[in-house]
Amino acid sequence: MMAGRFVVSSASVTDLQRMAELARRLAGADGRVDAVALAGDAGVLAPEDGTLADTAGGLAGLADTLLVYEGAGEYLRGDMWAAALVDAVGRDGECVLVADAPAAREAVARTAVSCRASVASMCEDLQRAEGGGFVARRSIYGGVADGLIALVSTPAVCLFAAGKFEGAPSGESVPVEQRTLGAPAYEVTHVGDEPVVRTVDLAGASVVVSVGRGFVKREDLDLVDPLVSALGAELGCSRPIAEDFKWLPKERLVGLTGESVTAELYLALGISGQVQHLTGVKGARVVAAVNNDAKAPITRNADYVVVGDLYKVVPELVNALRSRS
Amino acid sequence: MRIIVCAKHVVDSTEIRWDDEHDEVVLRNLPTKISDYDRNALEAAVVLKESEPSVDLDVVMIGGEAALKTLKEAVAMGADRGHLVEGGWDDPFDPLRSARVLAKAIDQLEEPDLVMCGLVSEDGYNGVTGAALAQLLDVPYLAPVVGLKVDEGSLEAVLDVGSALRTVKVAMPCVVAVDSAMNVPRLPTVLQVMKVKGDRVAKMSLDSLSLSADAAELAHAGELVGSESGAVERRRVLIEEAPDEAAARLVEYLRQEGVL
Ligand SMILES: Cc1cc2nc3c(=O)[nH]c(=O)nc-3n(C[C@H](O)[C@H](O)[C@H](O)COP(=O)(O)OP(=O)(O)OC[C@H]3O[C@@H](n4cnc5c(N)ncnc54)[C@H](O)[C@@H]3O)c2cc1C
Numbered sequence: 001m002m003a004g005r006f007v008v009s010s011a012s013v014t015d016l017q018r019m020a021e022l023a024r025r026l027a028g029a030d031g032r033v034d035a036v037a038l039a040g041d042a043g044v045l046a047p048e049d050g051t052l053a054d055t056a057g058g059l060a061g062l063a064d065t066l067l068v069y070e071g072a073g074e075y076l077r078g079d080m081w082a083a084a085l086v087d088a089v090g091r092d093g094e095c096v097l098v099a100d101a102p103a104a105r106e107a108v109a110r111t112a113v114s115c116r117a118s119v120a121s122m123c124e125d126l127q128r129a130e131g132g133g134f135v136a137r138r139s140i141y142g143g144v145a146d147g148l149i150a151l152v153s154t155p156a157v158c159l160f161a162a163g164k165f166e167g168a169p170s171g172e173s174v175p176v177e178q179r180t181l182g183a184p185a186y187e188v189t190h191v192g193d194e195p196v197v198r199t200v201d202l203a204g205a206s207v208v209v210s211v212g213r214g215f216v217k218r219e220d221l222d223l224v225d226p227l228v229s230a231l232g233a234e235l236g237c238s239r240p241i242a243e244d245f246k247w248l249p250k251e252r253l254v255g256l257t258g259e260s261v262t263a264e265l266y267l268a269l270g271i272s273g274q275v276q277h278l279t280g281v282k283g284a285r286v287v288a289a290v291n292n293d294a295k296a297p298i299t300r301n302a303d304y305v306v307v308g309d310l311y312k313v314v315p316e317l318v319n320a321l322r323s324r325s
Numbered sequence: 326m327r328i329i330v331c332a333k334h335v336v337d338s339t340e341i342r343w344d345d346e347h348d349e350v351v352l353r354n355l356p357t358k359i360s361d362y363d364r365n366a367l368e369a370a371v372v373l374k375e376s377e378p379s380v381d382l383d384v385v386m387i388g389g390e391a392a393l394k395t396l397k398e399a400v401a402m403g404a405d406r407g408h409l410v411e412g413g414w415d416d417p418f419d420p421l422r423s424a425r426v427l428a429k430a431i432d433q434l435e436e437p438d439l440v441m442c443g444l445v446s447e448d449g450y451n452g453v454t455g456a457a458l459a460q461l462l463d464v465p466y467l468a469p470v471v472g473l474k475v476d477e478g479s480l481e482a483v484l485d486v487g488s489a490l491r492t493v494k495v496a497m498p499c500v501v502a503v504d505s506a507m508n509v510p511r512l513p514t515v516l517q518v519m520k521v522k523g524d525r526v527a528k529m530s531l532d533s534l535s536l537s538a539d540a541a542e543l544a545h546a547g548e549l550v551g552s553e554s555g556a557v558e559r560r561r562v563l564i565e566e567a568p569d570e571a572a573a574r575l576v577e578y579l580r581q582e583g584v585l
Contacts, residue, residue: 275339
């Protein structure tokens with residue numbers, strides 16, 4: 001296997017571990033994996049959820065060095081992140097792996113332009129291509145297909161979907177090397193932040209009940225409350241409910257523009273099952289649905305579908321669940 | 326003030342299907358449109374123009390002859406003129422190519438104060454083109470933008486960074502990428518689209534941008550080389566009974582699956 005130098009970076013420690021593990025596999029025994037962290041005025045900005053010592057420990061056996069770029073400013077900015085990545089790639093970096101996060105796309109895009117690299121977004125896996133370069137696997141056209149993207153020019157810059165790290169670090173903390181970023185290329189004045197409180201963890205819920213346009217009025221969503229509590233579920237929804245009608249906050253949106261679930265059970269009520277919605281449901285073990293149209297796409301993409309009026313079926317489901325226990 | 330909106334001509338992504346028989350994504354003969362989020366960018370630009378009539382608003386689009394109709398739709402939303410860069414198919418898997426062509430096209434036009442685009446294109450979903458364009462133009466990039474205010478050469482934007490709504494201020498020129506939460510785009514009427522006469526849409530060839538299709542600069546930086554169905558195999562059991570019986574049956578199945 002060819003040896004190369006890989007650069008990995010992420011806004012969270014587990015994503016950084018995931019990127020490093022993949023890079024380690026591709027770099028081979030003689031290759032190098034350099035992890036990039038950014039530190040600013042108020043401490044570490046990337047990964048933001050651990051101290052540098054945690055991060056260096058978490059990379060044991062996965063990366064060779066943790067490069068810490070000081071001077072990144074007040075918050076994680078895409079242009080500063082890109083400056084760090086470009087420096088870390090240097091002359092001989094072969095591949096850059098970054099997990100998706102706010103600012104990550106700007107970081108990846110600027111890095112790719114600066115390094116005359118090739119780039120792919122939404123990557124799920126990466127392989128070496130025969131004859132050089134890399135091939136990234138990603139979901140394409142909203143989830144209609146899985147595609148293979150050839151990344152021909154080097155370095156290859158890959159933006160991965162955010163996810164979980166399943167492995168475990170082993171051995172000693174990786175050595176930390178401090179570097180300093182120059183002044184930002186662009187002046188951006190930070191006026192202020194209004195915190196957004198997230199109350200839902202759809203991605204981690206074990207049962208998700210989602211509502212769609214089969215519900216006629218906002219008040220009708222009350223119908224699902226007893227079902228949600230009987231199942232101990234989290235409430236999700238399709239795009240029209242969150243974005244067009246704004247009946248539920250966007251954090252409850254399932255699909256391409258929203259969350260991807262990993263639930264044991266996903267129950268879709270009055271949702272037609274367009275690919276942009278279903279792409280967020282791929283990770284569910286069992287998919288059930290209630291829809292009054294036996295030809296709706298959801299019927300070909302679910303395990304169990306009650307063909308019927310949700311206004312009648314949902315209360316009966318609550319009864320059936322209650323009488324069972 | 327001058328604004329350029331980069332809008333993408335795409336096939337309607339909700340119509341794209343996987344063809345099991347030929348093992349391929351079917352893109353032929355599908356309706357085409359302005360990419361979703363670019364409509365939010367156009368709307369935001371038109372709103373700025375409505376509040377400040379001196380705003381001069383251009384739309385730039387890459388595509389073949391078929392994109393002309395889409396470009397007219399974009400102009401009909403309220404732009405002054407449109408520019409079609411005859412660069413062939415705007416490959417969703419090569420966003421760096423799109424950014425390079427757009428940057429060259431923008432270089433040919435009167436210098437903008439503000440370049441706007443959608444956060445992602447609905448076919449590629451990369452979220453790379455706008456930021457790559459900012460890098461090529463050497464200006465700041467703000468995304469995902471959900472609020473905008475222009476004030477004497479500077480721009481105040483609200484960004485949805487997940488954990489917060491962040492307000493930042495930059496001097497123009499800059500590139501902003503608009504999120505769908507920013508607004509509800511207007512739909513131009515058929516009559517408004519018809520009223521966009523030929524003199525409001527100009528064509529630019531790649532040659533005139535000193536880019537030819539095979540130039541090294543446009544060499545593929547990312548290319549789709551294979552695909553397979555993205556569908557997950559499911560059991561597809563239909564339960565067609567009276568509501569109470571159907572509900573009981575579903576609960577029974579779910580119990581057997583061990584998910585209750
Ligand atoms: C770029 C892009 C990104 C997108 N991202 C997302 C995304 O992240 N998430 C998402 O969900 N969508 C997304 N969409 C939109 C997606 O294509 C669909 O339009 C959307 O999912 C449809 O929502 P729905 O199923 O609730 O509504 P509809 O498609 O209108 O379906 C409603 C369903 O309810 C059924 N129904 C009606 N009345 C009843 C009743 N009384 N009882 C039972 N069933 C009933 C109907 O038969 C129908 O199947 C995206 C689209 C684009 C272009």
